[in-house]
Amino acid sequence: MHEERFDVVVIGGGHNGSTIAAYLAKSGLSVCVLEERPECGGGQENTEPRPGFRIDPHATYLYGGAAPGFEQLELWKYGFRMVYYQSMAGLVTQDGIAANLGGRWNKEVGVDSIKSLTGTDPQGAEALFLQNLGDNGQRDLLRSLFWTPPVPSEYELEPKDLPWWKVFRDLLPGFWTDRLVDMSFIDFLDEFISWEPLRCFESFAAWYCGAHPAWDGMLLPSLGGALLVGYSSGSPRGGMHTYAHAIIRCAMAHGARIITNASVGEIIVQNGRAVGVKLDDLASYPEKTIWADKAVISAVDVKQTFLKLVPRSHLDASFTQKVKDVSLKGGSLFVLSVICRELPKYHGNKDYFPEEVYPSCVAAPADNMEFFYTQTRDAYSHKKAPELTPEHLTMMICTHDVYDNTRCPEGYHILSPIYLEVPPPQYDVTGPEGINRHKEEITDAALKLLKSLAPNMDGANIVDVYLNTPYDSEFRNAGMSGGNWYGARQSEDQWFNMRPVAELGRYKTPIDSLYLCNHTSHPGGLCLMAVPYNLMHILIEDEIVEPKSWWYPSPWYMPPTKTGVGS
Numbered sequence: 001m002h003e004e005r006f007d008v009v010v011i012g013g014g015h016n017g018s019t020i021a022a023y024l025a026k027s028g029l030s031v032c033v034l035e036e037r038p039e040c041g042g043g044q045e046n047t048e049p050r051p052g053f054r055i056d057p058h059a060t061y062l063y064g065g066a067a068p069g070f071e072q073l074e075l076w077k078y079g080f081r082m083v084y085y086q087s088m089a090g091l092v093t094q095d096g097i098a099a100n101l102g103g104r105w106n107k108e109v110g111v112d113s114i115k116s117l118t119g120t121d122p123q124g125a126e127a128l129f130l131q132n133l134g135d136n137g138q139r140d141l142l143r144s145l146f147w148t149p150p151v152p153s154e155y156e157l158e159p160k161d162l163p164w165w166k167v168f169r170d171l172l173p174g175f176w177t178d179r180l181v182d183m184s185f186i187d188f189l190d191e192f193i194s195w196e197p198l199r200c201f202e203s204f205a206a207w208y209c210g211a212h213p214a215w216d217g218m219l220l221p222s223l224g225g226a227l228l229v230g231y232s233s234g235s236p237r238g239g240m241h242t243y244a245h246a247i248i249r250c251a252m253a254h255g256a257r258i259i260t261n262a263s264v265g266e267i268i269v270q271n272g273r274a275v276g277v278k279l280d281d282l283a284s285y286p287e288k289t290i291w292a293d294k295a296v297i298s299a300v301d302v303k304q305t306f307l308k309l310v311p312r313s314h315l316d317a318s319f320t321q322k323v324k325d326v327s328l329k330g331g332s333l334f335v336l337s338v339i340c341r342e343l344p345k346y347h348g349n350k351d352y353f354p355e356e357v358y359p360s361c362v363a364a365p366a367d368n369m370e371f372f373y374t375q376t377r378d379a380y381s382h383k384k385a386p387e388l389t390p391e392h393l394t395m396m397i398c399t400h401d402v403y404d405n406t407r408c409p410e411g412y413h414i415l416s417p418i419y420l421e422v423p424p425p426q427y428d429v430t431g432p433e434g435i436n437r438h439k440e441e442i443t444d445a446a447l448k449l450l451k452s453l454a455p456n457m458d459g460a461n462i463v464d465v466y467l468n469t470p471y472d473s474e475f476r477n478a479g480m481s482g483g484n485w486y487g488a489r490q491s492e493d494q495w496f497n498m499r500p501v502a503e504l505g506r507y508k509t510p511i512d513s514l515y516l517c518n519h520t521s522h523p524g525g526l527c528l529m530a531v532p533y534n535l536m537h538i539l540i541e542d543e544i545v546e547p548k549s550w551w552y553p554s555p556w557y558m559p560p561t562k563t564g565v566g567s
């Protein structure tokens, strides 16, 4: 009888599944990726609701500029092209301030804008964000945070000896005090940033990029999220899906087999070891059982992996309960896309938003911290549709087409996405369809608010509006559990070797040869190629793969020791 047999079977062809397939295939293993949807890429998707107009229903910016994967997988050979933006970010307040914060490729615009608004040169942390972006070893700081596997539990490290704090101390000795390790990002902003709208912007930026800025002990993961986007300051030409294509082409060029319309229904476990998978009956692939000689890698979320795919009889009840308890209460995003003829002309922007340095992402309104706290309360505490006043509706208004003319035909612009933080459907106190019931009102209020900040955003200018709620995201993409871009909450108890639970912190599982590679593992959401890069260290430790000389590990990687005691 014909048997499908590979060294490694990867479940899910999203960003993390495709990337680990590319790494393993390049290392010489036979690899098969099984993807439920008709196309790989997961959250790295672009759609064309009108021919020629590309919108981003999920991921929009490249945060992964510091990833070793670009070099190691040589993605430029497979079509990856980056567009660098002259300005990444701006903020607008209700009372008429518009600040252009610039970005890595044009720092002057941010410095000038802040100076003109506050009367002083950016100092301290403001300078860190605006002037030093991309300099002074920030790549090292980001790599120590995101591209380093969690340390084995046998090492008993003080928080200040965690990789990122070591790098931080070397990089920014002037900022370092012992107090930082217990601080939240908001504590840090309160201490080091005096201009309130910038504090508000940075808080939103951290929240929209990862760890919530109010979590104690999560200062660097929050700061790191915001720095990731500033470090890249751009996006792939054509949108995030072209990045996915480059990764998939790389995997295929090295011999990986990619099978779509192939939903996995079960991980086959024999004698405590994962040995293959069974496809769902509806999968269009004729062979329903696919064997894995070396490893099965689950690149779908931790809940699906253990609550659906691994038969319960192989798992301890207390472990299963811990997986059930993993909190998906990260941020879910209400996503609007607006096709218009003119870009928003924000009030107060006379000097700072010309088209050649138009900020790609504008936070508005970002008057003061009350706006931030109000929206956080809606999403995390009240857990229901926001009230429709400006304090509840701060948006991240993104546009790419001023820098990437492949996004829409000439004569038009696309504000895509416009993000708005809302609770994940599963936690909505009015039921999972709560936000969907209010989507028209939220859209109308958001557009009305946009018009109040940018008077040209009126009927004649707006050609079309599309929207995608978290519930819609979940329907579109089986990986977006809770419509949540981060996979799981990004607090101290679900970060680094605690993510998603301590037993799974290093991508290994209670089932031999079954590994995790999804954004529910460290370091979490975003298309960083970080989960697969970190997992490679573990697969090398376990002698599953032996990459050639193109591979280099993280300089902060700490392997388990034979004696069980770290050196």
Ligand SMILES: Cc1cc2nc3c(=O)[nH]c(=O)nc-3n(C[C@H](O)[C@H](O)[C@H](O)COP(=O)(O)OP(=O)(O)OC[C@H]3O[C@@H](n4cnc5c(N)ncnc54)[C@H](O)[C@@H]3O)c2cc1C
Pocket: 011, 012, 013, 014, 015, 016, 017, 034, 035, 036, 037, 040, 041, 042, 043, 044, 057, 058, 059, 060, 061, 062, 063, 262, 263, 264, 265, 299, 300, 304, 333, 335, 473, 477, 478, 479, 480, 483, 484, 485, 486, 487, 517, 518, 519, 520, 524, 525, 526, 527, 528
């Ligand atoms: C609104 C929104 C905005 C975002 N913005 C950004 C951004 O700007 N930049 C950024 O980098 N990231 C962003 N993200 C996050 C990013 O999209 C995710 O972190 C990333 O896609 C996670 O990749 P993944 O491979 O872990 O999971 P996914 O991308 O969800 O991939 C999982 C894959 O597994 C498949 N699958 C599920 N179940 C099965 C099964 N049983 N059998 C086979 N296949 C299965 C799914 O179809 C999917 O393709 C955003 C996400 C959202 C929702």
